[in-house]
Amino acid sequence: xxxxxxxxxxxxxxxxxxxxxxxxxxxxxxxxxxxxxxxxxxxxxxxxxxxxxxxxxxxxxxxxxxxxxxxxxxxxxxxxxxxxxxxxxxxxxxxxxxxxxxxxxxxxxxxxxxxxxxxxxxxxxxxxxxxxxxxxxxxxxxxxxxxxxxxxxxxxxxxxxxxxxxxxxxxxxxxxxxxxxxxxxxxxxxxxxxxxxxxxxxxxxxxxxxxxxxxxxxxxxxxxxxxxxxxxxxxxxxxxxxxxxxxxxxxxxxxxxxxxxxxxxxxxxxxxxxxxxxxxxxxxxxxxxxxxxxxxxxxxxxxxxxxxxxxxxxxxxxxxxxxxxxxxxxxxxxxxxxxxxxxxxxxxxxxxxxxxxxxxxxxxxxxxxxxxxxxxxxxxxxxxxxxxxxxxxxxxxx
Numbered sequence: 100x101x102x103x104x105x106x107x108x109x110x111x112x113x114x115x116x117x118x119x120x121x122x123x124x125x126x127x128x129x130x131x132x133x134x135x136x137x138x139x140x141x142x143x144x145x146x147x148x149x150x151x152x153x154x155x156x157x158x159x160x161x162x163x164x165x166x167x168x169x170x171x172x173x174x175x176x177x178x179x180x181x182x183x184x185x186x187x188x189x190x191x192x193x194x195x196x197x198x199x200x201x202x203x204x205x206x207x208x209x210x211x212x213x214x215x216x217x218x219x220x221x222x223x224x225x226x227x228x229x230x231x232x233x234x235x236x237x238x239x240x241x242x243x244x245x246x247x248x249x250x251x252x253x254x255x256x257x258x259x260x261x262x263x264x265x266x267x268x269x270x271x272x273x274x275x276x277x278x279x280x281x282x283x284x285x286x287x288x289x290x291x292x293x294x295x296x297x298x299x300x301x302x303x304x305x306x307x308x309x310x311x312x313x314x315x316x317x318x319x320x321x322x323x324x325x326x327x328x329x330x331x332x333x334x335x336x337x338x339x340x341x342x343x344x345x346x347x348x349x350x351x352x353x354x355x356x357x358x359x360x361x362x363x364x365x366x367x368x369x370x371x372x373x374x375x376x377x378x379x380x381x382x383x384x385x386x387x388x389x390x391x392x393x394x395x396x397x398x399x400x401x402x403x404x405x406x407x408x409x410x411x412x413x414x415x416x417x418x419x420x421x422x423x424x425x426x427x428x429x430x431x432x433x434x435x436x437x438x439x440x441x442x443x444x445x446x447x448x449x450x451x452x453x454x455x456x457x458x459x460x461x462x463x464x465x466x467x468x469x470x471x472x473x474x475x476x477x478x479x480x481x482x483x484x485x486x487x488x489x490x491x492x493x494x495x496x497x
Contacts, residue, residue, distance in 0.1 A: 105229060105230070105232070108229055109225075109226055109229045109230075110222075110225060110226070110455065112222060112223065112226070112455070115136070117135070117434055117435060117438060117449065120435055120438035120439055121133075121438050121449050123438070123439070124438045124439070124442075124447060128445065129442045129445055129446065129447055130445060130446040130447070131438070131446075131447055131448070131449050132446065132447070132448045132449065132473060132477060132480070132481035132484065133449050133470075133472075133473070134448050134449060134450050134451075134469045134470055134471075134473070134481060134485075135434075135449045135450050135451040135468075135470065136451070136470055136472070137272065137334070137419060137420065137470045137472060138339060138470075138472055139334065139337040139339070139419075139472050140337075140472055140473065140474060141337040141389055141392070142337065143336060143337045143338050144336055144337075144378060144381040144385055146377045146378050146379075146380045146381045147336065147338055147341070147374045147375065147377065147378055148374065149377055150373055150374035150375065150376060150377025150378070151370060151373065151374045153373055153377065154369075154370055154373050159369060159370070160369065161365055161366050161369070162366045162367065162369040162372060163366065164191075164358060164361040164362045164364075164365065164366050165187075165190075165191050165192065165358055165361060166190070166191060166192025166345075166367060166372060167192075167369070167372045167373065167376065168187070169372075169373065169376040170192055170343075170372045170373070170375055170376040171187050171190055171192065172187075172376070173375070173376045173377075173378065173379040174190060174330075174345060174347075175187070175190075176379050177379055181304070181315065181317075182318075183315065183317045183318075185347055185349075188351055188354065188355070189347055189348060189349055189350075189351055189354055190345060190346070190347040190354065191345070191346050191347075191354055191357055191358055191361055192343065192344070192345055192367050192372060193344040193345060193346055193361070193367065194342050194343075194344065194364070194367055194368075195331055195333065195342040195343065195344040196300065196302050196329050196330060196331035196333070196344040196345075197223065197227065197344065198344060198364075199329045199330070199331075199344045199345060199346035200224070200227045200266075200298070200300070200329055201227045201230055201231060202346060202357050202360045202361070203298055203327050203329070203346055203357065204227060204228060204230075204231035204233050204264075205231045205360060206353060206356055206357045206360070207263050207264055207296050207327075207353070208231060208232075208233045208263040208264070209232075210232035210233075211232065211233075211234060211261065212233055212234070212261045212262075212263045213233065213234045213235075213236045213259060213261045213262045213263065214228060214233055214234075214235060214236065214262070214263060214264045214265070214266050214298070215236050215237075215238060215254065215257050215258065215262060215264070215265045215266070216235055216236070216237055216238075216265070216266045216267070216458070217237070217238055217239075217240045217246075217248060217267060217271075218237040218238070218239055218240065218456070218457045218458055218459060218462070219240075219246075219273055219274060219422060219453060219456035219457050219462075219463060219466075219468075220237070220266075220268065220271075220272075220273075220456060220457075220458075221268055221272045221273065221300070221456070222273075222455045222456050224266065225458065233263075234261075235458050236257050236259075236262070236458075237257075237457070237458040237459055238253055238254055238257050239459065239462070240274070240276070242411065242412065242413050242422060242424060243413070245276060245413045245416070246271060246274035246275075246276040246413070246422070247276060247278070247279070247282060248278065248282045248285065248286070251285050251288075251289065254285075254286075254289060255289060255293070258289075258293050258295075262293070262295060263295060263296060264290075264295050264296035264297065264298050264327075265286055265289065265290060265295060265296075265297050265298070266298040266299075266300070267286070267297075267298070267299055267300065267316075268300040268302075268303070269283075269299060269300070269301060269303075269304075269315075269316070269417075270303040270304070270306060270307060270313075270416070270417025270418040271303075271417070271418060272300075272303065272418050272420055273420045273422055273451075273453065273456050273468040274415065274418075274420065274421075274422050275397075275415020275416060275417055275418045275419075275420050275421055275422075276415070276416065276417070277307050277311055277313065277416040277417040278314065279314065280314045280318075283314055283315075283316050283318075283319060284319065286316070287316065287319040287321070287322045290322055290325050291321065291322050291325065295325065296325050296326075296327055297316055297322065297325055297326050297327070298327045298329060299315070299316040299317075299326060299327070299328055299329065300329040301315060301316075301328060301329065301330055302329070302330055302331045302333065302334050302335070303334055303335075303417055303418040303419075304335070305334075305335040305386055305389070305390065306334070306335075306390060306393055306417050306418050306419060307390075307416065307417045308390070308393075308394045308397060308415075308416055308417060309394075309416060311416055311417075313417075316328075323348075323349040323350075324348075324349055324350045325350070326348060326349070327346065327347075327348045327350075327353070328345070328346065328347040328348060329344070329345075329346060330344060330345040330346075330347065331343065331344040331345065332344075332375050332378060335386070336375075336378050336381065337389075338375070338378075341371045341374065341375060342367070342368070342371065343367065343371055343372065343375040392475075393419050393471070395475060396419070396471040396473070396475060396478055397414075397415060397419070397421075397471055399471075399475055399478050399479055399482070400421060400469065400471045400478060400482065401414045401415075401421065403479070403482035403483070403486070404421070404423055404469075404482070406486070407485070407486045407489060408426070408490075409425070409426030409493075410423055410424065410425060410426070410489075411423070411424040412424065419470060419471050419472055420468055420469065420470050420471070421468070421469050421471070422453055422456075422466055422467070422468055423466065423467055423468075423469060424465055424466050425465055425466065425467060425489065426465075426489075426493060427465055427489070427492065427493060427496055428464070428465065428496060429464060429465070430450075430452040430453060430454065430463070430464060430465055430466055430467045431452040431454060431464075433450075433452075433467075433489075433492055434449070434450050434451070434452050434467065436492060436495075437449065437450065437488055441488050441491065441492070443484045443487050443488065446480070446484055447484060447488070448481050448484050448485050448488070450467040450468070450469055450485075451467060451468040451469075451470075452466075452467060452468075453466035453467050453468050454466070456468060
């Protein structure tokens with residue numbers, strides 16, 4: 100039977116496609132340290148579970164397609180802490196940030212229109228774009244520059260009559276880059292001059308290290324009608340399984356139109372929304388402690404990577420990922436080998452080959468993305484295992 104071109108052109112997630120090999124390794128009794136996926140091990144705040152207790156109806160009903168008022172109100176209150184003021188008709192609750200991006204692309208672009216993205220980028224952006232029939236046009240950011248944006252000219256050279264938006268992640272996944280005010284101001288100028296949208300994925304805004312000041316694109320007041328915010332509770336509250344996201348914009352007409360897509364999927368799960376609405380009561384100390392923990396993990400990871408001969412990487416400033424260049428030919432072959440042919444003291448590691456985070460053919464073949472969502476003791480052990488594995492693999496590859 101024939102399958103659609105759409106599904107056949109989509110790639111499998113490079114983060115998850117090695118999963119069966121990890122399952123096989125575990126079935127053999129090998130412990131696998133997961134450095135491949137951004138699944139926090141931090142405890143979800145108790146405020147989330149306390150919120151579930153607030154549901155007392157005898158019938159679990161549909162909620163409003165836009166989202167329940169209590170959750171919308173809690174997001175409004177949250178953003179005020181970041182000096183951002185939203186109204187209810189400027190927001191819609193989504194099934195995670197993923198749905199927010201898909202709905203956004205479907206609302207602003209037609210089939211074969213284009214969005215510009217700095218690469219490497221979150222691999223699922225490819226899948227979201229393919230689902231919406233939109234083409235990804237990348238521009239390169241480099242490790243030696245800390246994955247910061249290139250010149251204005253390099254970005255505007257990618258603009259064509261079919262370009263509809265620039266999409267960024269800030270702080271960046273998979274690079275950990277935190278864009279400066281000047282970089283965001285440059286993007287604001289570009290979208291203003293070329294009549295584009297600026298889609299900004301800010302799900303990691305709580306994770307900025309080294310006392311850096313975080314700048315949101317929502318601080319660019321002259322382009323607020325062009326800025327589309329993508330957000331989620333998954334990372335900052337360690338609540339990935341709740342699947343509560345958000346799309347927001349001061350462009351009320353855009354949100355009004357996106358609501359049509361929300362109505363076709365009826366609603367986001369009611370109880371999860373109610374639970375998430377109580378997260379606004381999470382103590383500030385929770386965020387302080389979590390950021391301190393991740394910063395310590397970042398330091399452990401970076402210091403250990405720097406000790407491995409031939410490894411090249413820059414110290415990430417945000418999120419909880421790092422891209423590392425390895426002295427090997429194929430990171431994908433190496434990642435598979437780690438799970439099928441290697442263990443040290445009955446343990447191994449799982450990493451994400453970075454090639455899938457690029458759209459330009461051939462880039463990232465010798466790079467991996469590492470997530471530091473492991474506790475400090477496990478992370479130290481995992482990095483030691485990675486060092487031993489890499490030294491052994493290099494000899495085999497030669």
